[in-house]
């Protein structure tokens with residue numbers, strides 16, 4: 534079982550009937566949508582909030598190809614719901630590898646337009662904070678008043694109108710992509726990184742598409758040692774084949790050799806191919822690329838919009854300074870925990886059960902590492918949560 538193991542002071546087994554329960558789902562990404570579909574079937578009164586458009590994070594990295602095949606990114610229940618309401622809809626083959634945009638267009642958007650989900654989705658409505666009505670954080674998690682007090686959500690819609698709404702259960706499926714990590718030594722911000730933040734690209738840039746002109750022929754620093762950095766570096770190397778003035782400095786804390794750790798016998802060949810290609814570029818210094826291992830970032834100073842950057846790093850203890858046109862910091866993302874700072878919630882957690890009764894952090898936000906989180910894991914996690922809530926779970930904690 535993926536999520537078993539961690540012992541909290543056990544929340545009591547839910548003793549309510551779904552029909553009388555108001556469930557707020559935060560985030561209309563793939564996990565939030567699947568949660569909503571299952572919850573509607575179980576009879577909950579569901580409302581889904583998303584601060585952006587549907588599956589907004591995936592929309593933002595839509596040009597990237599998923600490394601898991603379509604069949605593993607979807608559920609039987611989701612496919613059935615789509616085909617029931619949109620009989621002529623054509624889905625990709627289960628073994629097809631689609632981009633984020635194709636996944637959104639062919640599965641997530643049609644799913645959101647089914648009769649089960651369409652009426653309960655509130656798009657462009659951000660959840661700002663969550664509390665328990667009438668209680669502060671200082672009331673202990675085990676205090677029975679917590680389980681009995683409804684959640685109070687502070688929300689803001691696209692007209693900037695703010696309001697409070699009450700719910701009995703909350704699923705936080707807000708992902709991590711909205712909030713980047715910092716690029717500096719030890720995970721804190723580098724000198725001047727905060728004032729340069731708006732000029733640094735932290736997401737997955739569409740280098741071979743909409744952002745081609747912005748990067749072609751430029752000197753670019755890429756910071757990071759994960760699959761996002763690997764994707765960026767491989768795309769920049771392709772760009773450099775067409776625009777030979779493009780020059781890439783890849784800075785990573787990884788040791789000499791291969792910057793991207795490869796998973797032994799990786800079942801996802803596309804992911805392994807990406808790691809292998811990026812490692813080979815780093816090793817051979819091809820594609821107008823210099824790889825600088827063991828490099829911690831000390832400073833990122835932007836000289837003004839489109840005026841370039843000064844980047845200072847310590848490479849194996851030696852200071853090195855670069856003056857470049859662009860900086861891409863693919864240093865990962867972190868969950869927004871301020872949403873539930875008035876509740877008793879711990880993430881990452883190996884268990885979906887939280888000390889806070891009836892509050893669940895699900896999807897990639899619950900994972901200790903976004904880079905290895907899989908949609909399949911999120912869907913399995915939902916099965917376990919609904920089994921727990923309905924009392925079907927055989928888990929000793931739910932008994």
Ligand SMILES: Cc1cc2nc3c(=O)[nH]c(=O)nc-3n(C[C@H](O)[C@H](O)[C@H](O)COP(=O)(O)OP(=O)(O)OC[C@H]3O[C@@H](n4cnc5c(N)ncnc54)[C@H](O)[C@@H]3O)c2cc1C
Nearest residue numbers: 560562564583584589599600601660707708896897907908
């Ligand atoms: C580039 C990339 C490629 C990936 N490729 C794969 C792959 O091939 N296979 C795989 O299994 N996994 C992959 N993943 C990992 C993971 O499956 C995805 O990140 C997936 O999108 C996670 O789904 P989610 O529903 O948990 O969160 P998200 O898709 O991140 O959705 C969160 C939603 O919450 C909304 N939101 C955020 N804050 C608020 C708020 N305060 N109020 C209201 N709404 C809010 C956002 O707008 C967003 O729509 C990849 C991840 C990335 C970044």
